[in-house]
Amino acid sequence: MTRTGIGYDSHRFAEGRPLILGGQAIPHTHGLAGHSDADAVAHALTDAILGAAAAGDIGSHFPDTDPRWKGADSVGLLRAAAALVAERGFRVVQVDVTVILERPRLGPHIPAMRATLAEALGIPVDAVSVKAKTNEGMGFIGRGEGVATMAVATLEVR
Ligand code: MG
Numbered sequence: 001m002t003r004t005g006i007g008y009d010s011h012r013f014a015e016g017r018p019l020i021l022g023g024q025a026i027p028h029t030h031g032l033a034g035h036s037d038a039d040a041v042a043h044a045l046t047d048a049i050l051g052a053a054a055a056g057d058i059g060s061h062f063p064d065t066d067p068r069w070k071g072a073d074s075v076g077l078l079r080a081a082a083a084l085v086a087e088r089g090f091r092v093v094q095v096d097v098t099v100i101l102e103r104p105r106l107g108p109h110i111p112a113m114r115a116t117l118a119e120a121l122g123i124p125v126d127a128v129s130v131k132a133k134t135n136e137g138m139g140f141i142g143r144g145e146g147v148a149t150m151a152v153a154t155l156e157v158r
Pocket of ligand 1: 009011039043
């Protein structure tokens, strides 16, 4: 038996912050604002995994009011979410992520993002898909104000 979860996250671009997506520091003029490292890829994926297990969401497990998570490495939160669902009898089988942003181009960073996420989840890299696209200049993403990410996770009941 399998379970499917969906996750979504968005963060606003801010000056003086590193741009971290999928655990990679990506050279850019701006980073993303947030309490943690604002890794929208890790956050959406964490919510997808928790969602598939009906185990709450990232805010309930890692609240941004908790100083422990200030500046946190969000890949660590993802790893913790995978461990949490494992304790409840699930195994992450496969994940798929779409990152929507106007700039920078993420193509060159996708292999490293997939490898980092696969390692954190303890699954093969060919079970981790990361795709990037622009918003064709429309809306807040099109104006370069921020980034949005969508993710889907499939879990197997052990
Ligand atoms: Mg977030």
